[in-house]
Amino acid sequence: MLSFKWFTFVILFLLALILFGIFYPNIRPQTYDIKLFSVANNTIRSPKTIVDDEKTKEEKQLAAASVAKVYTFDSGLAQNRVSLMDSIFDVAEEVNAEYKNKKHGGKNSSGLQEEKLAKLKEILSENVSGNVTGSISDTSFRALLSATPDELKAARNIVETNVNEALSQKVTENNAAEAKSRVASQIERSGLKAGIRNAASELGQYAIVPNYVYDAKLTEKRRQQARDNVEPVKILQGQVIVQEGHLIDRETYRELQLLGLLKSSGSVKPYIGLALFAFFASGVLYLYTSRMRATEEEKQNRLVMAGLILVIALALMKLAGILTHLEIPGIEYAYPAAMAPLLARILLRDRSAFLLSALLAACASIEFHGDIADTFNAEMVVYALITGTGGILLLPKRPERTRLFQTGIFAALLNVLAVCVIYFLNAGQIVKADFLYTLLFAFLSGILSAVFVMGLQPFFEAAFGILSPIRLVELSNPNHPLLKKILTEAPGTYHHSLMVANLAEAACEAIGANGLLARVGSYYHDIGKTKRPAFFIENQLNVPNPHDRLSPETSRDIIIAHAKDGSETLKKYKLPKAFSDIAEQHHGTTLLQYFYHKAKAQNPDVKEEAFRYPGPKPQTKEAAVINIADSVEAAVRSMNHPTPDDIQNLVGNIVQGRIMDGQFNECDITLKELETVKRTLCETLNGIFHSRIQYPK
Known part of the structure; x- marks a missing residue:
């Protein structure tokens, strides 16, 4: 087991295997045994929408390639190149000034010129960025060192003016030579002496560099934007991949493979x-x-x-x-x-x-x-x-x-x-x-x-053994053989059962239990009384009570037996197990107080356990509610003109007694629910036993 x-x-x-087996044919994709460059035997459509990553990548590359290189104009470059020229002229003036007041030490003018040239190149190498000494000829440097201060000043102004003017416009790699030529031409017409003029021309041409240059970062940024703007290339569900009779080329074969439609590429x-x-x-x-x-x-x-x-x-x-x-x-x-x-x-x-x-x-x-x-x-x-x-x-x-x-x-x-x-x-x-x-x-x-x-x-x-609402409704039919048996053989019990059913249903529905089960279960709960109906007071109409002639022990056995007799009768008629359980449990293990005290008066040694129902105690909320309703209905019916307060006190005492006796210890009914049951029973009983107008005779 x-x-x-x-x-x-x-x-x-x-259950999982059954589910998998049932839907296996539905999720199995249709595949084709197709060779590259063969002819399609039928039209093949895409079974789903899928992103074609390879095509998407190609489209992104094409979009990026279509973006032209981005060039930017460096407006600050003119000032930088003018500052460079300024620095060269400044160093030349400093060297000239230094050697003007310095003793020659017996050196001739040629040796002194070379010393000044070396000093100039040393200072420029240390303090000026760029390979100026390697780019400007020594002849031009000598011309600067041989020029007078006025000549240097004039050369400086001409060079800086022409460089600034040239670099204020776009100079590209393609037109840089043309810009240099224009600067040289302007300096040639300046009226400077030949030596200093040639030096100024070389310096001016050196200062001209492209200021409209390729911007690699901006170009890549725009190309990335172009890539991002490309929508993913999709093969749409239902799209024709290849028409019947058409050749399966490499692109078609790749798409079939991507979709998992080839036998060799099933997913x-x-x-x-x-x-x-x-x-x-x-x-x-x-x-x-x-x-x-x-x-x-x-x-x-x-x-x-x-x-x-x-x-x-x-x-x-x-x-x-x-x-x-x-x-x-x-x-x-x-x-x-x-x-x-x-x-x-x-x-x-x-x-x-x-x-x-x-x-x-x-x-x-x-x-x-x-x-x-x-x-x-x-x-x-x-x-x-x-x-x-x-x-x-x-x-x-x-x-x-x-x-x-x-x-x-x-x-x-x-x-x-x-x-x-x-x-x-x-x-x-x-x-x-x-x-x-x-x-x-x-x-x-x-x-x-x-x-x-x-x-x-x-x-x-x-x-x-399911007790569905439909089955319960069918069992509540008064024409059911057992209900007819109660009605004909124990009419008082039948009426009592109807009253208990009304009370139990209302109370069960108030606490969220199965009210319909409680109602129909109440109809059958006292079926055991049909075996000896005359021994139960509700069926004793204008006849002596037979218990008056019996010993307490005999009366006890007859009364207690109705719970077991009812369960056996319900099983015999193959009624649902819930009904036989209610029949057995509706008295729990409560005490037959009347016969116990009667026996106690005759024999003080009588044990209380001998006069208790055998049980079991109520196992469900429905059985517990019927247990209460059964006692409450019988007790209230025995009262003369009960008032609402009388009913409330009686119901409270019965429920409290059941709790103290441990009758609800084996079911999951709570104290809060028992309070709801008490309130509902009182409301229902007040509606049944309300005061009536006394009509005159």
Whole structure:
């Protein structure tokens, strides 16, 4: 026998395998055995939208190459070059001034000139940036050193003026020689002596450099902007890759390979994605089960039921998917999307119904993807969610079978509305015939959902012992053999049961318990009294009380036996286990006080335990509420003209007595809920036992 943990693991693993197996054909992409430079046997379209990285890279490169080099005008360069000329003339004047007052030491003029030249070049090398001494000839330097201060001043002004004028305009690599020529020509016409004029001409030409230069950073920035502005090149879903009969060239072959349409390049990603989805769905069901407040047996039953409902829904979905190959417009909308949520709502609980609705909507997007694998059908997600959740909300609280079919009609109309929403939101051209077919199939989906629910529900109830609202409503029918048996054989008990049912239902609904179960369970809780109806006071009409002739012990055995007799009778008639449990538990282990005190008066050694019901104590909230309601109804009925205060005190004493006696220790009812039960019982009893006007005779 598997433990609960392993049982859950096995069920969820099998469910994941079933999910994977069902949708495996849907996500398997169609591949082709195609050779390069062969002829296509059929037209191939892209199954999905994908970014072509290689093409995108090429487009980015072309966009960057189309951006021309960027040149910038350096407005500060003119001042820099003029300052350089200024520095050269300053050094020449300093050297001339230094050697003017210096003794020659017997050197001739030629030796002195060379010494001055060396000094000039040394100072320029140390203090002036750039290779000035290597670029300017020694002849020009000698001319500067031989010139008079006035000649140097005139040369300085002419050079700086022409350089500044030339560099105030754009000088490029291409027209730099022309600019130098213009400067030289201007200096030639300056009227300077030949030697200093030639030196000034050489200095002026040296000072002219391009000021409109290539800006590598700005050029790269603009090229990067051009690359960024290029939209990714995409192969769109449905785009024709190659026409039938056309040659498979290198570009076409590359696109087929990129899309994974070649047998040699199939991707495993879709299979990994499907496996993750299957285990995600199983994980969601596990979380739903693990957080359920129930016994392990009940959790197992609910997990298996949820899994079976899901598998049945998936099988119907697969059938609808196969029928789409008939190419009948809108036939996929005939899938009974509301069936699983409705079944879950009836057999399990609201949360599981919404959970299955969401899971099946996701599954529908995979199943109904058309002829293109690796895609999702968003329209079917919307349709399945609307019809699934709508069916849950439209289902009445107590769904009889006739009202269940009525819910199917409402779901069908909701499906039609959902189709209209989908078609009109698409804002495309509507083909009238296709639209009408789709509406027809959507309406049929709602009817089929109700039919499948009505057909499957009895099998689930029989297999898992489920007590659904529909089953409870059926069991509440007064024509049921056991209810007729109570009515005919123990009419007082029948009336008492009806009163208890009203009280228990109101109290259970006030605390969020199953009010319908409490009502119907109350109808049957005293069925054991039909075995000896005359021994119970509500059935003693104008006849002596038989207990007056019996010993306390005999009376005790008869009274206590009705709980066990009722449970056995309900099991014999194959009524749900919840009813037999209520019959056994509705007195818990309470004390038969009247017969105990009667026996105590006869024999002081009588043990209290001998006059207690065997139990068990109430195990559920419904059984606990019926336990209270049963005692309260009998006690209030025995009072003469009870007032609201009398009723409140009586109910409070009975509930407090049950708490002190530990009768609710084995169920999950709280003290706060017991306060709500007391208040609700008082309100209901006040409505039943209200004061009436005394009419004159």
